[in-house]
Amino acid sequence: MTARQRLVFADPGEAAGLDAFLRRLLRWEKAAAVRIQAGAGTGAVGVFAKPARFDVLAVRTARLLEPAEVDVTVSAGELLEGIDESAEAFTVPGAVTGPPWAGMLPPRGGWEAFGEVPADAVRTVAAAAIGEFRQRAEQLGRQERSREKLDALAEEIWSRPLGRTQLPLRAAHAAHALGFLVGEAPLKLLRSGSWLRLRTQAGSVVVRSGSEKGPGLSVTPV
Numbered sequence: 450m451t452a453r454q455r456l457v458f459a460d461p462g463e464a465a466g467l468d469a470f471l472r473r474l475l476r477w478e479k480a481a482a483v484r485i486q487a488g489a490g491t492g493a494v495g496v497f498a499k500p501a502r503f504d505v506l507a508v509r510t511a512r513l514l515e516p517a518e519v520d521v522t523v524s525a526g527e528l529l530e531g532i533d534e535s536a537e538a539f540t541v542p543g544a545v546t547g548p549p550w551a552g553m554l555p556p557r558g559g560w561e562a563f564g565e566v567p568a569d570a571v572r573t574v575a576a577a578a579i580g581e582f583r584q585r586a587e588q589l590g591r592q593e594r595s596r597e598k599l600d601a602l603a604e605e606i607w608s609r610p611l612g613r614t615q616l617p618l619r620a621a622h623a624a625h626a627l628g629f630l631v632g633e634a635p636l637k638l639l640r641s642g643s644w645l646r647l648r649t650q651a652g653s654v655v656v657r658s659g660s661e662k663g664p665g666l667s668v669t670p671v
Contacts, residue, residue: 454519456487456494457538459512464534466651467496470509471529473627477501481525484551485541489516498525499550503623504607506555509652522547555644555655564614565635568649574611575625578618582606611647614638620647620654627652 458464474481478501487494494517495510514537523542531540585602586594607619616638624630629651637648646655 453543454517454541455538456517456519456541457514457536459492459514461537463511464532464537464539467509467511467539468529468532468534469628470496470498470507470652471525471532474498474500474525475529479526482522482545482547482551483525483528484522484547484554485519485528486554486557487513487517487519488557489518492516494519496528497551497554499548500623500627503626504619504656505623506550506655507623507627507629507652508655522551555646556641559641560639560646561641562637562639564638566612566614566638566647568630568633568636571611571621571636571647572625572630574618575621575630578606578609578622579625615640615658616645616647617656620645620656624649624652624654627654629654 471483474483481498481501484497485494486497493510493512495508497506497508499506519541521541521544524545527542528539531542533539582603586599589598607617607622609618610616611618611621624636624647629649630636632650634650637646639646639648640658643657644655645658646653
């Protein structure tokens with residue numbers, strides 16, 4: 450991969466979507482890193498991130514005008530600076546030392562669809578869960594409102610399943626916060642091994658199921 454490589458999207462609006470995605474990431478973590486992957490055999494690019502305060506991975510994928518070979522972890526801020534919306538393109542910044550999550554990405558293939566959920570229902574559930582967290586946190590006395598108790602409350606709420614699916618509510622929460630819950634098309638539920646994925650029109654949120662999941666979500670609702 451050549452530093453400062455320029456990639457051009459095949460579809461209009463993708464550069465603006467990537468811009469919005471990165472701005473949300475940087476809102477929570479100014480030093481956020483992302484991993485960019487593109488394969489010549491796929492003609493697509495994926496930008497992976499682990500948003501601060503969320504125990505999930507998020508990814509935006511898009512078609513490229515011309516296939517490219519890229520696999521690098523970069524600064525989200527530098528990537529944002531390299532977006533050219535008028536040309537539907539972005540410049541790949543130089544590599545940075547990646548965080549541990551960047552070496553454990555979900556599989557590229559082998560995803561099996563196992564259901565759909567209405568976008569409006571997911572928005573409603575996410576908003577209700579955020580409201581419940583805030584209400585219950587406010588009901589705690591000042592001396593009771595410790596980080597430990599707030600973390601426990603967050604884990605209780607965000608570990609619940611999304612309806613009858615196996616997907617934890619933390620995935621819906623993250624999709625809401627990242628601006629992925631747009632449009633009215635049903636959201637796809639997919640699985641691959643221990644990974645579960647909520648795929649929307651704007652991007653995907655991926656979590657690991659069972660004992661392989663990481664620590665609980667931070668207490669800050671969005």
